[in-house]
Amino acid sequence: xxxxxxxxxxxxxxxxxxxxxxxxxxxxxxxxxxxxxxxxxxxxxxxxxxxxxxxxxxxxxxxxxxxxxxxxxxxxxxxxxxxxxxxxxxxxxxxxxxxxxxxxxxxxxxxxxxxxxxxxxxxxxxxxxxxxxxxxxxxxxxxxxxxxxxxxxxxxxxxxxxxxxxxxxxxxxxxxxxxxxxxxxxxxxxxxxxxxxxxxxxxxxxxxxxxxxxxxxxxxxxxxxxxxxxxxxxxxxxxxxxxxxxxxxxxxxxxxxxxxxxxxxxxxxxxxxxxxxxxxxxxxxxxxxxxxxxxxxxxxxxxxxxxxxxxxxxxxxxxxxxxxxxxxxxxxxxxxxxxxxxxxxxxxxxxxxxxxxxxxxxxxxxxxxxxxxxxxxxxxxxxxxx
Amino acid sequence: xxxxxxxxxxxxxxxxxxxxxxxxxxxxxxxxxxxxxxxxxxxxxxxxxxxxxxxxxxxxxxxxxxxxxxxxxxxxxxxxxxxxxxxxxxxxxxxxxxxxxxxxxxxxxxxxxxxxxxxxxxxxxxxxxxxxxxxxxxxxxxxxxxxxxxxxxxxxxxxxxxxxxxxxxxxxxxxxxxxxxxxxxxxxxxxxxxxxxxxxxxxxxxxxxxxxxxxxxxxxxxxxxxxxxxxxxxxxxxxxxxxxxxxxxxxxxxxxxxxxxxxxxxxxxxxxxxxxxxxxxxxxxxxxxxxxxxxxxxxxxxxxxxxxxxxxxxxxxxxxxxxxxxxxxxxxxxxxxxxxxxxxxxxxxxxxxxxxxxxxxxxxxxxxxxxxxxxxxxxxxxxxxx
Numbered sequence: 215x216x217x218x219x220x221x222x223x224x225x226x227x228x229x230x231x232x233x234x235x236x237x238x239x240x241x242x243x244x245x246x247x248x249x250x251x252x253x254x255x256x257x258x259x260x261x262x263x264x265x266x267x268x269x270x271x272x273x274x275x276x277x278x279x280x281x282x283x284x285x286x287x288x289x290x291x292x293x294x295x296x297x298x299x300x301x302x303x304x305x306x307x308x309x310x311x312x313x314x315x316x317x318x319x320x321x322x323x324x325x326x327x328x329x330x331x332x333x334x335x336x337x338x339x340x341x342x343x344x345x346x347x348x349x350x351x352x353x354x355x356x357x358x359x360x361x362x363x364x365x366x367x368x369x370x371x372x373x374x375x376x377x378x379x380x381x382x383x384x385x386x387x388x389x390x391x392x393x394x395x396x397x398x399x400x401x402x403x404x405x406x407x408x409x410x411x412x413x414x415x416x417x418x419x420x421x422x423x424x425x426x427x428x429x430x431x432x433x434x435x436x437x438x439x440x441x442x443x444x445x446x447x448x449x450x451x452x453x454x455x456x457x458x459x460x461x462x463x464x465x466x467x468x469x470x471x472x473x474x475x476x477x478x479x480x481x482x483x484x485x486x487x488x489x490x491x492x493x494x495x496x497x498x499x500x501x502x503x504x505x506x507x508x509x510x511x512x513x514x515x516x517x518x519x520x521x522x523x524x525x526x527x528x529x530x531x532x533x534x535x536x537x538x539x540x541x542x543x544x545x546x547x548x549x550x551x552x553x554x555x556x557x558x559x560x561x562x563x564x565x566x567x568x569x570x571x572x573x574x575x576x577x578x579x580x581x582x583x584x585x586x587x588x589x590x591x592x593x594x595x596x597x598x599x600x
Numbered sequence: 601x602x603x604x605x606x607x608x609x610x611x612x613x614x615x616x617x618x619x620x621x622x623x624x625x626x627x628x629x630x631x632x633x634x635x636x637x638x639x640x641x642x643x644x645x646x647x648x649x650x651x652x653x654x655x656x657x658x659x660x661x662x663x664x665x666x667x668x669x670x671x672x673x674x675x676x677x678x679x680x681x682x683x684x685x686x687x688x689x690x691x692x693x694x695x696x697x698x699x700x701x702x703x704x705x706x707x708x709x710x711x712x713x714x715x716x717x718x719x720x721x722x723x724x725x726x727x728x729x730x731x732x733x734x735x736x737x738x739x740x741x742x743x744x745x746x747x748x749x750x751x752x753x754x755x756x757x758x759x760x761x762x763x764x765x766x767x768x769x770x771x772x773x774x775x776x777x778x779x780x781x782x783x784x785x786x787x788x789x790x791x792x793x794x795x796x797x798x799x800x801x802x803x804x805x806x807x808x809x810x811x812x813x814x815x816x817x818x819x820x821x822x823x824x825x826x827x828x829x830x831x832x833x834x835x836x837x838x839x840x841x842x843x844x845x846x847x848x849x850x851x852x853x854x855x856x857x858x859x860x861x862x863x864x865x866x867x868x869x870x871x872x873x874x875x876x877x878x879x880x881x882x883x884x885x886x887x888x889x890x891x892x893x894x895x896x897x898x899x900x901x902x903x904x905x906x907x908x909x910x911x912x913x914x915x916x917x918x919x920x921x922x923x924x925x926x927x928x929x930x931x932x933x934x935x936x937x938x939x940x941x942x943x944x945x946x947x948x949x950x951x952x953x954x955x956x957x958x959x960x961x962x963x964x965x966x967x968x969x970x971x972x973x974x975x976x977x978x979x980x981x982x983x984x985x986x
Contacts, residue, residue: 216701235732237732264659265653265659267651267653267654267680267724267727268653268654270731271723271726271727271731271735272727272730272731272732273650273651273680273682273727273728274680274681274682274727274728274729274844274970274971274974274975275680276680276681276688276841276975277681277682277841277842277843277844277857277970277971277974277975278730278844278974280841281841281842281843281844281848286841286842286843287840287841287842287857287860288840288841289691289838289839289840289841290681290839290841290975291679291680291681291685291688291691291692291839291975292678292679292680292681293677293678293679293680294659294660294661294662294677294678294679294680295660295662295663295676295677295678296659296660296663299677302662302677305675305677306677306692306695308701309692309695309696309699309701309702310695310699312699312700312701313695313696313698313699313700314698314699315602315694315695315698315837316695337657338653340657341653341657341658341659341660342659342660343660344658344664345656345657345658346621346623346658349657451701452675453644453675453676453677454673454674454675455662455663455666455667455672455673455674455675455676456663456667456672456673457663457667457672458660458663458664458667462667471663471673474673584660584663585660585663588660588663588664589660589662589663589676589677
């Protein structure tokens, strides 16, 4: 367990924010988090972002966002780990507060993918793969997921439609989330008719990229208990890297980094998967959702998809996932995604999830992946006294 | 004072490494640092890098470099703060160890600018400026330095040649540094004849960009004292942001972030500028060297240049700077620069600086700037028992 608690959360709608700049987007989430925490005293800022340098010709987001948010002077840097940048920024905020050298830290994830529309967004996202061994050959993130999914279908004798439950669940939850990118429900029978992206991955397997920002404020737990009626304790935190290149993984169907980061976070929290009330999973692709459930210990190998088939990932299931729509329906703003997940778990534990509420949720896990599992960040949060 | 000490350092030659990939470059520095520390047990890696996404189409360096260096599984992310990325990575390593959640951390700065040769390197470096208010108008890092320098010359009635001492000193020291990018000495009378870059800034005011990597391993001081005969204590560490846009600074000749980060680091170490035996300054431009000396308290306002004129920045001067050549002669590998500075201070304090040695050096300061002062990271190191 850490000595760190969440005292403020904020997020923007995920979508196509053509008329909002990168810095404004970040500020909207920060403003909401500052309001929520009822503080303006922030010592350090960790910006989770993947592509602003490529898409917006803007690096140096720490100073930029600190200044624009009225927090000039703060210790502020960008933290990047491909699509896991948001979770990695949260991890740095936790380490900073735990160090005692930083009293209050803000982790903000922001991504402005519309700045790259028409100018190679797919290529930009591929920078999270291995440039010299994958991307150089034209491999994409969806292409890697397709290889994993085809192998899984082969290995376990499944069909594409066996994955429908993941997207149906995500869209059912997203429909109740006012800030979700897609609020339409999805019928299982329509799932297999979706246009292909990288066979067997289709449009309904794959999360949409969107603009968005989410922010989380953390401080020492003893201060948090005085500052807010509903502090959320960070009881587990672990970032583990693995191999980016799929060709170099010992087993393409085992997310080694995801498994190890979940194990480390659970050990730190002295918990087991049975103790987890909800799991914000990195469902950038349905195959990643299935493999993540297996890696984290919620299903045996080859059986992650069965949790979706059997309705066990729904609100009243054994392990609810993607409770606000997940990457699939809430949307995937890349470097911001990991912080949306933290905000969502915190909302569940504060019993402020509205129609998306998991009844009685007291312990939640969030896991953010980069490069289809090359990096995995797991956080476990616990309602601390309410 | 922190509870953190340096147990290993490593660096590569700075220059044009056309035949070495980004990951190899990082590995060479990491290998040297692991050898120096006589350990292969690294829990976390902080990669200081500014432009790999832009220039090498490679983000996600944490996982990439951990895996390639035989450190697969390590907690590893990229830390970016423009040209201050290296110092910022060092700062994260210090926070991580200080937190107690990470036992041994490695900060590695790496930049491969030759990957961007001919394809807009100047534009890529401009991503450290404010994209919407500076770079969009064609402003460059050298252009901003030129505005600062012109104002300084005007304000204090100086000429370009009054800055010669900075470059003469840097090249004199670089000539004795086997891994420096430029080992030629520079005559003061040739200084003013250099080709203009952005008037009044000339080629001899401006540090050359180069490829390079530098690495530093830190752990708890109590462990360090058992692991190495020459641990170097991190007694001060501070990262402060200011305004990136020059137009928005209250005073274009006052590096607010640099001043505050120096003050914070000194206060943490319970030291004053008089206690500092050498200062690795961010001399990306001669004007930045002058302003940094003023901001850190080594000279009164408007008098930083006099330290160069009077020879006070030389090896036997009052405050030796750029003791291995600084950015100007050792070279400026952007996101790696801040870690070269840390390696250099550590070498001085370990009395392993060879011909570059400052006699009797016991306390050294390193300051790394991003975006011409938008971010400033200051570290103060102390020889702990030798």
